Amino acid sequence: MKKLTLLFALLLFASSINAQTKIEQDREAIKALAGFYKVTFNYAETFSPDDDYKFHERHRSSAKEIAIILEDSPKKIVIQHLLVMRGDSMIIKHWREDWTYEDTQILAYDKDNAWKKVTLSANAVKGKWTQKVFQVDDSPRYQAIGTWVHVDGRHQWQSTTDSPLPRRENTERNDYNVLNRGNNLYLTANGWMFEQDNKKIIRSETGDKLLAMEKGMEEFIKTDPKSFGYAQTWWKQQQAFWKDARETWDVVFAENNYLKLVPKVDDKLLYEQFFALGDQSAKENWSSAKNKESIKKVIDSYLAKAG
Secondary structure (H helix, E strand, O other), rough: OHHHHHHHHHHHHHHHHHHHHHHHHHHHHHHHHHHHHEEEEEEEEEEOOOOOOOOOOEEEEEEEEEEEEEEEEEOOEEEEEEEEEEEOEEEEEEEEEEEEEEOOEEEEEOOOOOEEEEEOOOOOOOEEEEEEOOOOOOOOOEEEEOOOOOOOEEEEEEEEEOOOOHHHHHHOOOOOOEEEEEEEEEEOOOOOEEEEEEEEEEOOOEEEEHHHHOOOOOOOEOOOEEEEEEEEHHHHHHHHHHHHHHHHHHHHHHOOOOEEEEEEOEEEEHHHHHHHHHHHHHHOOOOOHHHHHHHHHHHHEEEEEEO
C-alpha cells in the first residue's frame, strides 16, 4: 500500500514538473516573437466555389518592424509592434498582441465591425493560450485560442477565428465582410513565420457563404537592431499615452457584452484621432488623468448601440 502511495505521489510530481516545463516552453516561444525584424507579406487567393469569380491580384510588400514586450507575467505576455518606415525616420504604432493563458473570456468577431463577449468553460481553454490581436488604435481586431506544441525542435501554435477585413483590403473591397482566419504561427531559425489559410466570407442573417480562399505568408526575419534607434526613442515618448489607452479600452471591454464601432466620426477614422492625441500628449506631457479623459471621449464617440 505504501509503495502504491509513493508511486502515485511520484507520478503527480512528474506530472507537475512536465506541466510547468510546458508552460515555460510556451512562454519562451511567445517571448521569442519580440525583436527587430525585416517582414515580408505575401498573399494570394487560391480558390473560389464561383466559376465566374475574378481572383484579385496578389499582395506583396515588405517593411521593418520592432516588437517590444510591454508585460511579462506568468499568464500574460503583451507585445507591441511598431512599423519602421523611410529608413528609421517614420514610425507608426502597429498591431498589438496580448497572450493570455487559460483565459475563459474572449471577444468574438461577428460582422460589420462588431464583437460579442463570449465566456468559455475552464475545460475548453485548459492548457491553451489566447492571442488577442488589437488594431493600431488598440481597438479589438480578433481573438483566437490554440495550444502551443513543442516537438522535434518545432515550436508551433494554431487557431481558427473570425476577424474584420485585413487592412490591405478594408478600404478597397466590400464584396465580403468576414475573414475566417486559419492561423499557423511557428518559430524559425532566423525569426518566425505567420502562415495563414483564410476564407473570405459573406455573412448575412441566412448564414455564411464562401467567396474565396486565400494563402498568406508573413515572414519575420531578425535584423540588425542598430537601425531602430529612432523607433525606440519615439516609443519612450509615446508609451505613457498608449498605456493609458490600453487601460481605458480594458474598462470599455469590461462594461460591454456587445461592442460595435462606427467607421468614421467627423470624417476621421478612429486611429487618426488616437494618433493625433498621442502626438499631442507626448508634446505637452499630459497627465494620465488627462490622457484617459481624452481617450474615453474619443472611444465613446465611435461606439454604436447594439441592435
